[in-house]
Amino acid sequence: MSRGKLLEVRGLEVAYGGIRAVQGVDLAVAAGEIVALIGANGAGKTTTLKALCGLLRPKSGSLHYEGADVTGKPAYHLVRKGLSLVPEGRGVFPLLTVAENLAMGAYIRNDHDAIRNDFDRVYALFARLAERRNQLAGTLSGGEQQMLAIGRAMMSRPRLLLLDEPSMGLAPLMVQKIFETVRAIAAEGVTLLLVEQNARLALETCSRGYVMESGRVVLEDSAAALLASPRVRQAYLGE
Amino acid sequence: MEIFTQQLINGLVLGSIYALVALGYTMVYGILGLINFAHGDITMIGALVALTVVQALAAAGVPAPLVLVLAGGCAILVCSLLGLSIERVAYRPLRRAPRLAPLITAIGVSILLQYSAALIWGKQYIALPKLIEPAAINIGGAQMTTLQLAIFVLACAIMAVLLWFIKASRMGRAMRATEQNPDVAGLMGVNTNAVIAFTFVLGSAIGAVAGLMVVLYYGIGHYFMGFMLGLKAFTAAVLGGIGNVGGAVMGGLLLGIIESMASGYIGDLTGGVLGSNYRDIFAFLVLVLVLVIKPSGLMGQAGGDRA
Ligand SMILES: Nc1ncnc2c1ncn2[C@@H]1O[C@H](COP(=O)(O)OP(=O)(O)OP(=O)(O)O)[C@@H](O)[C@H]1O
Ligand SMILES: [Mg+2]
Numbered sequence: 001m002s003r004g005k006l007l008e009v010r011g012l013e014v015a016y017g018g019i020r021a022v023q024g025v026d027l028a029v030a031a032g033e034i035v036a037l038i039g040a041n042g043a044g045k046t047t048t049l050k051a052l053c054g055l056l057r058p059k060s061g062s063l064h065y066e067g068a069d070v071t072g073k074p075a076y077h078l079v080r081k082g083l084s085l086v087p088e089g090r091g092v093f094p095l096l097t098v099a100e101n102l103a104m105g106a107y108i109r110n111d112h113d114a115i116r117n118d119f120d121r122v123y124a125l126f127a128r129l130a131e132r133r134n135q136l137a138g139t140l141s142g143g144e145q146q147m148l149a150i151g152r153a154m155m156s157r158p159r160l161l162l163l164d165e166p167s168m169g170l171a172p173l174m175v176q177k178i179f180e181t182v183r184a185i186a187a188e189g190v191t192l193l194l195v196e197q198n199a200r201l202a203l204e205t206c207s208r209g210y211v212m213e214s215g216r217v218v219l220e221d222s223a224a225a226l227l228a229s230p231r232v233r234q235a236y237l238g239e
Numbered sequence: 240m241e242i243f244t245q246q247l248i249n250g251l252v253l254g255s256i257y258a259l260v261a262l263g264y265t266m267v268y269g270i271l272g273l274i275n276f277a278h279g280d281i282t283m284i285g286a287l288v289a290l291t292v293v294q295a296l297a298a299a300g301v302p303a304p305l306v307l308v309l310a311g312g313c314a315i316l317v318c319s320l321l322g323l324s325i326e327r328v329a330y331r332p333l334r335r336a337p338r339l340a341p342l343i344t345a346i347g348v349s350i351l352l353q354y355s356a357a358l359i360w361g362k363q364y365i366a367l368p369k370l371i372e373p374a375a376i377n378i379g380g381a382q383m384t385t386l387q388l389a390i391f392v393l394a395c396a397i398m399a400v401l402l403w404f405i406k407a408s409r410m411g412r413a414m415r416a417t418e419q420n421p422d423v424a425g426l427m428g429v430n431t432n433a434v435i436a437f438t439f440v441l442g443s444a445i446g447a448v449a450g451l452m453v454v455l456y457y458g459i460g461h462y463f464m465g466f467m468l469g470l471k472a473f474t475a476a477v478l479g480g481i482g483n484v485g486g487a488v489m490g491g492l493l494l495g496i497i498e499s500m501a502s503g504y505i506g507d508l509t510g511g512v513l514g515s516n517y518r519d520i521f522a523f524l525v526l527v528l529v530l531v532i533k534p535s536g537l538m539g540q541a542g543g544d545r546a
Contacts, residue, residue, distance in 0.1 A: 104427045105427060
């Protein structure tokens with residue numbers, strides 16, 4: 001267990017019944033870093049994130065968070081420690097209002113004054129959500145749902161935020177907006193692990209990156225080096 | 240007209256009891272997608288526990304209001320523990336099993352509860368000792384007893400508090416979130432197993448109160464009484480839109496009224512061929528009609544079923 005690592009994953013294996021989706025992933029994120037995890041469809045990125053946040057139990061391997069072994073700990077435990085996931089496909093509660101969704105984000109907290117401030121902060125960040133605070137989340141547009149999912153994760157005051165394809169299905173302008181927000185969150189000192197299909201955008205946002213193929217990490221380097229790597233340029237940047 | 244008013248009163252009182260039991264079905268269905276067929280029998284256990292407490296205390300000369308509170312308290316305690324254990328032992332291990340498995344288990348638990356009750360209390364009807372002499376109030380030519388009024392008011396109060404709780408409290412919000420997406424609720428920090436267990440306890444406790452009300456209203460209890468009560472409450476839940484708490488309240492009241500009206504007028508309508516003892520037919524007629532015409536119920540949202 002090396003020092004200074006907020007999250008450290010060793011030999012992670014995750015299987016769905018007989019399907020071995022993640023086959024021995026090593027990965028580490030230091031406090032304050034912004035790290036990208038890229039890879040083709042089905043490479044095992046979502047599965048990795050789900051195992052990190054406690055939604056899936058690893059078949060083998062270990063997870064250390066803030067220096068403590070948290071292997072096999074459930075999601076509701078990890079979020080109390082500041083580890084939060086914005087899931088793929090947003091996962092807003094469709095029959096709760098925008099405000100109720102945000103309140104769910106603050107479920108683990110009881111510092112009511114600070115929570116009220118954080119509501120205002122999210123509404124300031126996403127004016128669209130402020131206008132729609134009493135609307136059911138299921139009736140929001142895809143982009144608005146993504147804002148809500150990010151805002152909701154912020155309400156838990158995470159230390160480490162895992163983002164699973166925040167740009168999925170969004171128009172370019174909305175993608176810009178979401179990534180601006182992601183950078184703003186990072187600037188506040190939140191550590192980020194970002195999964196993205198849009199590899200260029202991800203690597204331009206992050207300082208370091210991992211490339212996954214068929215359940216394994218095949219490349220790991222600084223974002224600049226990955227952007228320059230012929231293998232990445234050919235397979236993920238469409239050059 | 241008197242018959243109408245009278246049957247309306249009877250129907251509202253009966254319906255408020257159905258509604259309380261229907262809430263237990265609908266809350267569990269909402270959160271697990273499971274029809275807990277044992278719920279009627281949990282209510283029966285509550286009724287028989289309450290009866291036993293009343294028998295013991297009334298004979299000892301304890302004042303009636305205290306007897307009622309203690310009977311209700313014991314019933315709530317026993318049913319809550321029962322609901323908690325049933326969820327833990329019978330349903331939780333089957334959480335990810337195909338839907339048929341927990342359904343069959345539910346029927347098994349129902350039979351287990353019935354025959355356990357038969358062992359403890361016997362198979363004969365148990366009569367409620369005289370506790371209170373309800374006075375009658377005259378409403379538009381019809382009679383409403385103070386007992387009926389008390390049942391109706393208490394049931395409505397419980398339902399109002401429950402609806403508020405689910406709508407506005409932190410736990411209620413966690414229940415709705417768990418219902419809509421248990422994984423994401425977990426990501427928010429909700430211990431979904433605890434929320435599901437809590438839902439069973441809440442439904443069972445409310446069922447216990449309904450059990451006490453049935454015993455007071457009809458003056459008897461029986462190990463098999465949960466079957467018919469459960470089926471009717473289930474019908475009420477389906478009528479309102481299963482999974483919808485407001486729907487369970489409306490479905491319960493509506494079913495009570497339909498049943499009372501029908502039993503009040505069935506003699507006239509059939510020229511005396513069928514008597515009011517055929518009232519039970521109507522509940523099931525309603526169930527079949529709802530399932531054929533609008534399976535999502537009166538307040539169910541179309542496609543809201545996570546089948
Ligand atoms: N619930 C599941 N049951 C069975 N197999 C699954 C399940 N979820 C994912 N898989 C399989 O695991 C592998 C990895 O899937 P995963 O969702 O982690 O990929 P991904 O890298 O996130 O892909 P994408 O970029 O398309 O989101 C895939 O082959 C997928 O079919
Ligand atoms: Mg994915």
